[in-house]
Structure formats: C-alpha cells, structure tokens
Amino acid sequence: MTDTLEQDETAASAAAAPEEPDKPARTHDDERTDIASIAEYQRAAFRTGFTRDIAFRRQSLKALRRSVAKAEKDILAAMQADLGRPRTEAYASEIAMLLREIDTTLARLRRWSKPRRVRSPLVTLRASSRVQAEPYGTTLIIAPWNYPFQLALGPLIPAIAAGNCAVVKPSESAPESSTIIARIIRETFKPHHVAVFEGEADVSQTLLDQRFDLIFYTGGTVVGRTVMQAASRHLTPVILELGGKNPCIVTADANLDIAARRIAWGKFLNAGQTCVAPDFILAEASIKDALQEKLIETIAKFYGYVPKDSPDYSRIVNERHFNRLTRLMEGAQIVAGGETDRDARYIAPTLISGLDWSHPLMAGEIFGPLLPIMAYEDLDTELIILKNRPKPLALYIFSNDRATQERILCHLPSGGAAINDTLSQVINTRLPFGGIGDSGMGAYHGKVGFDAFSHQRAIVRRALKPEGSLLYPPYKTPLWVLRRMVRFF
Missing domain, CATH: 3.40.309.10 (Aldehyde Dehydrogenase; Chain A, domain 2)
Incomplete structure (x- = not known):
C-alpha cells in the first residue's frame, strides 16, 4: 500500500513539474551568481501551478526527510565545529525536531489542505461558502546561527507543505552548518522550487531587495526592523521570530x-x-x-x-x-x-x-x-x-x-x-x-505554521436561479424590516 502511494505521488510530482522547453535548465551555480534571476525564475515557475498538487508537496517533504536523515553525521560534525555542540544535544534540538515536524506535517497535510466550509447568511440565498488555504507564492527564509538547521529547515517545512517556492539564506556565522544546509537543499530540490544562497550580509540585503510574497526572518530585533522596512517596499507580509529578555x-x-x-x-x-x-x-x-x-x-x-x-x-x-x-x-x-x-x-x-x-x-x-x-x-x-x-x-x-x-x-x-x-x-x-511586540510577530510549528505560509482565501458560490429583490435598487424594504433581519445577515 505504501509503495503504491509513493509511486502515485512520484508520478504526480513528475506531472506537476513545470515544462520549460524554451528555457535552458538552471544550475545552482547560476543561482549563486544571480539572485535577481532566481527570484524571477521561481515566480515564473510558481505561476505554472506545479506546487499546488498535494502529492508533489508530500513527495518534497519526504525527500527532505531522507536528506536530513542521510546527512546526520555531517550535521552533527558541523554543529560541533561551529558551536561545540555535544552530539546528543545537537541531535535532539536539531535533527529530531526537524524529523518530527516533517512526520507530523505528512500525517496531517491532506486534512490541513481541505477547504473549510462555513455557513452562508440568508441574504446570499442558495450559496455555499468555504475557506481555501492557498500558497502565497515565493517565500524568503533568513535563518540565524544558534540553531542553524532547525531554524533554516524548520520554516521550510510549512513553506513546502503550503505549496510555496522558497529561497533559504543560512547564517554566515555558522559556516560549517551553512555548507551542509546548502548541500542538503541543492541535492534535494530543483532551484525553481527551493533555492539556497550563502554569504555575508550583502547577500541578505540583495535578497531583501527582491520581491517575495512572504518573508520569514529569525534573528535579532534590530535586524528584524530592517527586514520589515525592506518588506514594506513591496508590501510583503513578514513573520519575525526575534528575541527578548525572558x-x-x-x-x-x-x-x-x-x-x-x-x-x-x-x-x-x-x-x-x-x-x-x-x-x-x-x-x-x-x-x-x-x-x-x-x-x-x-x-x-x-x-x-x-x-x-x-x-x-x-x-x-x-x-x-x-x-x-x-x-x-x-x-x-x-x-x-x-x-x-x-x-x-x-x-x-x-x-x-x-x-x-x-x-x-x-x-x-x-x-x-x-x-x-x-x-x-x-x-x-x-x-x-x-x-x-x-x-x-x-x-x-x-x-x-x-x-x-x-x-x-x-x-x-x-x-x-x-x-x-x-x-x-x-x-x-x-x-x-x-513572539509579540519587540520579540516578533506571527508564529509557526504544526498547523499554525501551515496557516502562516498560506493565504486564507474566502470563496462563495451561488446558484444562477431567480431570487428576491431585497438587495438591489430601487430599495423598497423599510428600515424596520431590515433591523429585524440583522440576525440573518
């Protein structure tokens, strides 16, 4: 049963991938040298709708899980080099949390993605109403150095689950971890879906100059304000996971x-x-x-x-x-x-x-x-x-x-x-x-993370059948009648 499902999802993934016959295949070398091009490349790819397929999202998450598990030794070695982290502590706080988050998401993704029906008011006679979770589009994830894997790949999980494309920027302050994160992403995803850029603050600034549909930043409050200011130029929503004096x-x-x-x-x-x-x-x-x-x-x-x-x-x-x-x-x-x-x-x-x-x-x-x-x-x-x-x-x-x-x-x-x-x-x-206030805005993990990377789209469908004239001019309904009908609106 599992093998059949995996085969179906693999076939669905291949069918969902965008065709680009007129465009040469891009490599991650291209990606490293041209941030603006990869941002536009992802926007064009997202418009094809290839990420909307739930089977494709599940297959992408499974691929990420396999890559993280496969890189366990390298992750632990990188954490030791960058932060002197003991293996047990690093595994529990980085790898285990990522694997658990992926498993939770895979188990519930179909349920989370289903439209949620809501009641329709009487004035929209013979209507059905629903809330549909839809991907924002292209997202930017800027990660810190203190928990480099969990805080770079952790937000990527709901980004993929919700059907977005993503660009990930690991922290240059944890160079060994950044190298492994970049390798995992490049070996797991095509750059039109998930890309990664390493480098100093100038790379982050160039990324912030691009138009994204959502920016997720984890770090300090001072830089958080800079991120929010950059996002405001494109009216891009932000999720800021900052710090505080706890x-x-x-x-x-x-x-x-x-x-x-x-x-x-x-x-x-x-x-x-x-x-x-x-x-x-x-x-x-x-x-x-x-x-x-x-x-x-x-x-x-x-x-x-x-x-x-x-x-x-x-x-x-x-x-x-x-x-x-x-x-x-x-x-x-x-x-x-x-x-x-x-x-x-x-x-x-x-x-x-x-x-x-x-x-x-x-x-x-x-x-x-x-x-x-x-x-x-x-x-x-x-x-x-x-x-x-x-x-x-x-x-x-x-x-x-x-x-x-x-x-x-x-x-x-x-x-x-x-x-x-x-x-x-x-x-x-x-x-x-x-966080709240100076410690951040927005939240993630589990269903909250899926919702954070999703636009909650309101959809109403009405039947093309005759109806009364209550809503339309010329208005003849007395106000006293409308007052009595408020409860039905």
Missing part, C-alpha cells in the same frame, strides 16, 4: 531543587545561545540565596567542576560574541563561574548577583551563559516594572500557587510561557511558537 520568576513556595535543575538546563543549553532561554532570574528575597546555591550545585552535576572539560557544554559561536559577553561581565559581582578562554571560545556557566535594573546586563538580551539573579520583596512592584519593558519571547514562572501563576500570566504578556519548566513551550510543536 524573565524567570521564582516564588518562595517553589521546589528549589527542581527549579534549579530546569532553569540551569534551559539557560546553559547551547551555552545560553537560545532565544527562549531564561535571561535573568527574579527570585523572592527569602529564597534567593538558597536558589543560588542550588544552581551552583546543579551546574557542577551537569558539567563537572571544570565545565571547559565537559563534553556536554557548548562554545560561543565566534570572537565577536565572545568579546560582547566578556564586556558584560566587567565589574559584575560573579558568584559562580566567570572563567573564559578566548582561543577556545569558552565562557563558563556564570551566575551574577548584586544587580539592579540599571545594570548593562539588564539592558538587552544576553544570549550567552551569563545568568543574573535579582531578589524582590514585593511581586506586584516587580510586575509593574516588567510590564513597562519590551514584551519578551518567553516567560517562566516557578511557583506552586495557582493564583500566583495566573496573576503573573495575566500581568505579563509574552510570546509563550512555561510554568515550573523552561523551553517546554517550544519543544511541544503542537503549540504555536512566536
């Missing part, structure tokens, strides 16, 4: 052993280079010192007393970010960690105390293994302060009191939140992942 609030009734373990894991995964990592801890004053000691113990359990020697601890991506982080530590009250090695791009898991809201560490997203711990006396006062700051991508609450949990959730908006845990709101790909 608070982690710990109340006195929390289980400190569990809180320390889950906070330390969420913070020091990938050496803190995670957009949803806890950025700082706001602990109730009565338990602040105890929590601090629990964190010190947990770090030692995770990585040993010399984390530099641990095979499970990552490295800073490059010297520029290393310098930025070490400058942030200058003059800070370090209670644990603080050791650095420039040549190895190593910064130890570091706990910092004695801060207030005016300290440079509290000004912007840290994006590294530095964890400030602040104490509070009155939660309501801190909630007012936090509410006046930019909305974060994530919010973490450690408390056993349901009323306190809900009070914090009610007062502090965020892209996502987890109670008595960290990162789990992202790990569960059945939940939407996205």
Whole structure:
C-alpha cells in the first residue's frame, strides 16, 4: 500500500513539474551568481501551478526527510565545529525536531489542505461558502546561527507543505552548518522550487531587495526592523521570530531543587545561545540565596567542576560574541563561574548577583551563559516594572500557587510561557511558537505554521436561479424590516 502511494505521488510530482522547453535548465551555480534571476525564475515557475498538487508537496517533504536523515553525521560534525555542540544535544534540538515536524506535517497535510466550509447568511440565498488555504507564492527564509538547521529547515517545512517556492539564506556565522544546509537543499530540490544562497550580509540585503510574497526572518530585533522596512517596499507580509529578555520568576513556595535543575538546563543549553532561554532570574528575597546555591550545585552535576572539560557544554559561536559577553561581565559581582578562554571560545556557566535594573546586563538580551539573579520583596512592584519593558519571547514562572501563576500570566504578556519548566513551550510543536511586540510577530510549528505560509482565501458560490429583490435598487424594504433581519445577515 505504501509503495503504491509513493509511486502515485512520484508520478504526480513528475506531472506537476513545470515544462520549460524554451528555457535552458538552471544550475545552482547560476543561482549563486544571480539572485535577481532566481527570484524571477521561481515566480515564473510558481505561476505554472506545479506546487499546488498535494502529492508533489508530500513527495518534497519526504525527500527532505531522507536528506536530513542521510546527512546526520555531517550535521552533527558541523554543529560541533561551529558551536561545540555535544552530539546528543545537537541531535535532539536539531535533527529530531526537524524529523518530527516533517512526520507530523505528512500525517496531517491532506486534512490541513481541505477547504473549510462555513455557513452562508440568508441574504446570499442558495450559496455555499468555504475557506481555501492557498500558497502565497515565493517565500524568503533568513535563518540565524544558534540553531542553524532547525531554524533554516524548520520554516521550510510549512513553506513546502503550503505549496510555496522558497529561497533559504543560512547564517554566515555558522559556516560549517551553512555548507551542509546548502548541500542538503541543492541535492534535494530543483532551484525553481527551493533555492539556497550563502554569504555575508550583502547577500541578505540583495535578497531583501527582491520581491517575495512572504518573508520569514529569525534573528535579532534590530535586524528584524530592517527586514520589515525592506518588506514594506513591496508590501510583503513578514513573520519575525526575534528575541527578548525572558524573565524567570521564582516564588518562595517553589521546589528549589527542581527549579534549579530546569532553569540551569534551559539557560546553559547551547551555552545560553537560545532565544527562549531564561535571561535573568527574579527570585523572592527569602529564597534567593538558597536558589543560588542550588544552581551552583546543579551546574557542577551537569558539567563537572571544570565545565571547559565537559563534553556536554557548548562554545560561543565566534570572537565577536565572545568579546560582547566578556564586556558584560566587567565589574559584575560573579558568584559562580566567570572563567573564559578566548582561543577556545569558552565562557563558563556564570551566575551574577548584586544587580539592579540599571545594570548593562539588564539592558538587552544576553544570549550567552551569563545568568543574573535579582531578589524582590514585593511581586506586584516587580510586575509593574516588567510590564513597562519590551514584551519578551518567553516567560517562566516557578511557583506552586495557582493564583500566583495566573496573576503573573495575566500581568505579563509574552510570546509563550512555561510554568515550573523552561523551553517546554517550544519543544511541544503542537503549540504555536512566536513572539509579540519587540520579540516578533506571527508564529509557526504544526498547523499554525501551515496557516502562516498560506493565504486564507474566502470563496462563495451561488446558484444562477431567480431570487428576491431585497438587495438591489430601487430599495423598497423599510428600515424596520431590515433591523429585524440583522440576525440573518
């Protein structure tokens, strides 16, 4: 049965591919040298309708899955070279999440793609109404360096599933990963369907100068504004997955052993280079010192007393970010960690105390293994302060009191939140992942991702049969009759 389905989908894919008898076949060498041409090439190919076939989309996703699984060793080696990622961590956070997302999409794509019928008002007598998910067209995906495979190929999954063409720009800051991503795409897809461009910021800028139908960007808020400004020139919709200063609030009734373990894991995964990592801890004053000691113990359990020697601890991506982080530590009250090695791009898991809201560490997203711990006396006062700051991508609450949990959730908006845990709101790909305000706009993962890359088209079909004259001039229906009929509109 499966073999038959695969054969049918392969045949459908071949039938759906656009014929271009008057145009020589393009290669990826052409693609690298002429961004404008490949953008136009994809637009022309999309207009043929070859991506609309569901069987073609499924076959494309299966091909991507095979390519990712086949490249497992190379992906893990690239992650080690770029970020010092341990194999287990890299597999779980990159490869496993991609494969699971593809499997989920394949299992549900036919259902997601079906038109959704809605009721028609009485005034459109003998009409049927439906919402049809249709592809936007050509899409641009600009990916960051911190989770280079997941955040480049992850958005590509719903882009393909929704029937779009795509151009992917991996980050130049993770060069080994960028090379593997480019190889996977070039070996899996034809450039009229999915293309890839590597390079520095000038390549990204040239891509942004082109007309796309949707732009998906993951990265920092500053560049996010630049992307949005570029998109506005063509009135192109954008999905921005940005960052934020994610608070982690710990109340006195929390289980400190569990809180320390889950906070330390969420913070020091990938050496803190995670957009949803806890950025700082706001602990109730009565338990602040105890929590601090629990964190010190947990770090030692995770990585040993010399984390530099641990095979499970990552490295800073490059010297520029290393310098930025070490400058942030200058003059800070370090209670644990603080050791650095420039040549190895190593910064130890570091706990910092004695801060207030005016300290440079509290000004912007840290994006590294530095964890400030602040104490509070009155939660309501801190909630007012936090509410006046930019909305974060994530919010973490450690408390056993349901009323306190809900009070914090009610007062502090965020892209996502987890109670008595960290990162789990992202790990569960059945939940939407996205920011709010300065931390981004739009969301993806699962059905939400499919919808994000789809235009929800409203379609009404009416019968060509006689009807009353209520809708048409000259208007003779009294207003009192219309008022009574409002419920039927």
